[in-house]
Amino acid sequence: MRGVIEDDPYLWLEDIEGEAALSWVAERNAETEAALVGDAGFAALKARLREVLDASDRIPYTVRRGAFLYSFWQDAEHVRGLWRRTTLEQYRKDEPEWDVLLDVDALAAAEGEKWVWAGARVRYPAYDRALVMLSRDGGDAVVVREFDLETRAFVEDGFRVDEAKTQIGWIDADTLFVGTDFGPGSLTDSGYPRTVRRWRRGAPLAEAELVYEGESGDVSAWGLHDSTPGYERDFVGRSLDFFHSETHLLTPDGDLVKIDVPDDAEAYAHRQYLIVTLKSDWLGHPAGSLLAFDFDAFLAGDRTAEALFTPDERTALAGQSWTRRHLILETMRDVSTRIEVLTPGPDGWTRAPLADVPALSAVGVIDTDPDVSDEYFLDVSGFLQPSTLSRGEIGGDSETLKQAPAHFDTAGLAVRQHFAVSADGTRVPYFEIGPDRSATGPGPTLLYGYGGFEVSLTPYYSGVTGRAWLERGGTYVIANIRGGGEYGPQWHQSALGANRPRAFEDFAAVAADLVARGVTTPDMLGAEGGSNGGLLMGAMLTRYPELFGAIVAEVPLLDMCRFHKLLAGASWIAEYGDPDDEADLPHLRALSPYHHLTADQAYPPVLLMTSTRDDRVHPGHARKAAARLRELGHEVLLHENTGGGHAGASDNEQVAHNYALVHTFLRHRLGRSEQP
Numbered sequence: 001m002r003g004v005i006e007d008d009p010y011l012w013l014e015d016i017e018g019e020a021a022l023s024w025v026a027e028r029n030a031e032t033e034a035a036l037v038g039d040a041g042f043a044a045l046k047a048r049l050r051e052v053l054d055a056s057d058r059i060p061y062t063v064r065r066g067a068f069l070y071s072f073w074q075d076a077e078h079v080r081g082l083w084r085r086t087t088l089e090q091y092r093k094d095e096p097e098w099d100v101l102l103d104v105d106a107l108a109a110a111e112g113e114k115w116v117w118a119g120a121r122v123r124y125p126a127y128d129r130a131l132v133m134l135s136r137d138g139g140d141a142v143v144v145r146e147f148d149l150e151t152r153a154f155v156e157d158g159f160r161v162d163e164a165k166t167q168i169g170w171i172d173a174d175t176l177f178v179g180t181d182f183g184p185g186s187l188t189d190s191g192y193p194r195t196v197r198r199w200r201r202g203a204p205l206a207e208a209e210l211v212y213e214g215e216s217g218d219v220s221a222w223g224l225h226d227s228t229p230g231y232e233r234d235f236v237g238r239s240l241d242f243f244h245s246e247t248h249l250l251t252p253d254g255d256l257v258k259i260d261v262p263d264d265a266e267a268y269a270h271r272q273y274l275i276v277t278l279k280s281d282w283l284g285h286p287a288g289s290l291l292a293f294d295f296d297a298f299l300a301g302d303r304t305a306e307a308l309f310t311p312d313e314r315t316a317l318a319g320q321s322w323t324r325r326h327l328i329l330e331t332m333r334d335v336s337t338r339i340e341v342l343t344p345g346p347d348g349w350t351r352a353p354l355a356d357v358p359a360l361s362a363v364g365v366i367d368t369d370p371d372v373s374d375e376y377f378l379d380v381s382g383f384l385q386p387s388t389l390s391r392g393e394i395g396g397d398s399e400t401l402k403q404a405p406a407h408f409d410t411a412g413l414a415v416r417q418h419f420a421v422s423a424d425g426t427r428v429p430y431f432e433i434g435p436d437r438s439a440t441g442p443g444p445t446l447l448y449g450y451g452g453f454e455v456s457l458t459p460y461y462s463g464v465t466g467r468a469w470l471e472r473g474g475t476y477v478i479a480n481i482r483g484g485g486e487y488g489p490q491w492h493q494s495a496l497g498a499n500r501p502r503a504f505e506d507f508a509a510v511a512a513d514l515v516a517r518g519v520t521t522p523d524m525l526g527a528e529g530g531s532n533g534g535l536l537m538g539a540m541l542t543r544y545p546e547l548f549g550a551i552v553a554e555v556p557l558l559d560m561c562r563f564h565k566l567l568a569g570a571s572w573i574a575e576y577g578d579p580d581d582e583a584d585l586p587h588l589r590a591l592s593p594y595h596h597l598t599a600d601q602a603y604p605p606v607l608l609m610t611s612t613r614d615d616r617v618h619p620g621h622a623r624k625a626a627a628r629l630r631e632l633g634h635e636v637l638l639h640e641n642t643g644g645g646h647a648g649a650s651d652n653e654q655v656a657h658n659y660a661l662v663h664t665f666l667r668h669r670l671g672r673s674e675q676p
Helices: 019-037 042-054 104-111 295-299 463-470 489-493 501-516 532-543 567-576 585-591 620-631 652-670
Strands: 063-065 068-073 082-086 099-103 115-122 129-136 142-148 160-164 167-172 175-179 195-200 209-213 220-226 233-239 245-250 256-258 266-270 273-277 290-294 306-309 315-322 327-333 336-345 348-353 361-368 375-382 385-393 398-403 414-421 427-434 445-448 475-479 525-530 550-554 606-611 636-641
Touching (some): 019 636, 042 463, 042 652, 063 361, 099 104, 104 115, 115 167, 129 167, 175 220, 195 220, 209 220, 209 233, 209 245, 306 348, 327 361, 414 501, 427 501, 501 525, 501 532, 525 532, 525 652, 532 550, 532 620, 550 652, 606 620, 606 652, 620 636, 636 652
Parallel strands (some): 445 475, 445 525, 550 606, 606 636
Antiparallel strands (some): 063 068, 068 082, 082 099, 115 129, 142 160, 167 175, 220 233, 233 245, 266 273, 273 290, 290 306, 315 327, 336 348, 361 375, 375 385, 385 398, 414 427, 427 475
């Protein structure tokens, strides 16, 4: 097979912190800096992008916990960020007074660590203590420390867990569910907790009581305490792979009662209900349906379900959020979102629209208060429409709380939706944002895609994309290819495993359609994707190089024969296949971009972006691909941030730098467009 590597000469680049590997990375970073950072417009572009990221008038999104609204905030002065809270009365003001709980910059300086905020579990119902999670430089692994919200200090001799990919949560004031690295055998092959333990205050972590365990081949095991008043329950479970799981009710005497739903379904209890999202047909209901059962009756064997949502070929479930008495449903129709309220009653469920959503826009529930009230916070935005945050109570009035500022000039720009026809005849939707190319003629165009893990790409406002690309005369396109969730489970499942090329064909079809419609030309068409989207970019490079003038792959997955051996890679076997399975290896070799790079094929220029601290997708993927492309004589740049984790950046300075690298590279390769 042409280009396939039988003996990988670049395995040494998988040594993340190895001296030789890091020296090689430093050389590549220097090359990239010389090629891009020295550009006359780089500093100005980076500064304008940093303005967007640090803007003091952007919306500070919050989560309600009791009487307070909590927010995490980063800006130029607070690079690592502030965990803070305020009241609704204050939040309504243009400049609320914030009560700072934890200054991560001050903590990092005091402890000499590059701490990155990774969230907090606040104790219910008192909201007086929190389990604060901190990452070293942006990795998925965290340290956990108990924090006193009254004294604004970490609790001496409180709950603490050393760095690991820990899962943790409160059971009561003095007890936790915890899964972490307890030593050999306590983690799955994917590096996540295999056991769930009940940890009581004052006891050493090593002596925490084992209540549940999964198997080494699982992705992870987990425990959850439902603290809803009157419906307190404990649940444990395991993720068999990325899309299949088991959930059990953990009784007070330690018995396990399996929640007997299909293992590919998503199920949870809410008050008297069991809510199930189907990924395959069940009980006469199609995949993609949302079902409600009476929880106790279900455990007793009753399978009478109320269908809360039933999809058709153009619709899919996008999200759900409970208030005290209602269920808010977010759905998509041809990738534009809608929102409605469902209300249970003695005669079944009723439904009504919650808010009007502009065409080709997105709506999302930011927060609700399910134990106390029917309050909701709702965000509406679009590609050219900055976010509007409103608050309301179902059945009552709503108010606009915040309006995000416009960060770029939209004059002459419009949003359009088109459908390309893929190789097998499937219609593939895509959003086109930019000028009317029928009037201006073809121009620089950037095509973005992901196509995996049932992730949907919906409309959103990006001041960064606006300033870096749209204002400069470019067209931005998002492809809603198979592998995503835009049309429900089947849209995702049709591109699993050996069928992964369906996603690649969809993306290529969108690229070809853009050229056929006169939006761009191959020389002016760039492609961008990250993580699983980085695999997509590798496929475009090796399968469809003639369609593109430049390709950007961020934190990419590129070696499909070894991904399962690198960091969290084993958890993705359900998406791609298992290289150790002789039945899967042939299609994985065929999918693997790294193994199909060759000297006698013309490739567009490539920019590879990764992070030394990415403990999800191994930086070796990007490193090895860069080395192979260099060996074969192709044009490639590699930028490896020394921090940032899988996001590639952990603060706004790094984010702005990365975006400036990408857009300077694209402007060089796709033709210079007008400066702002």
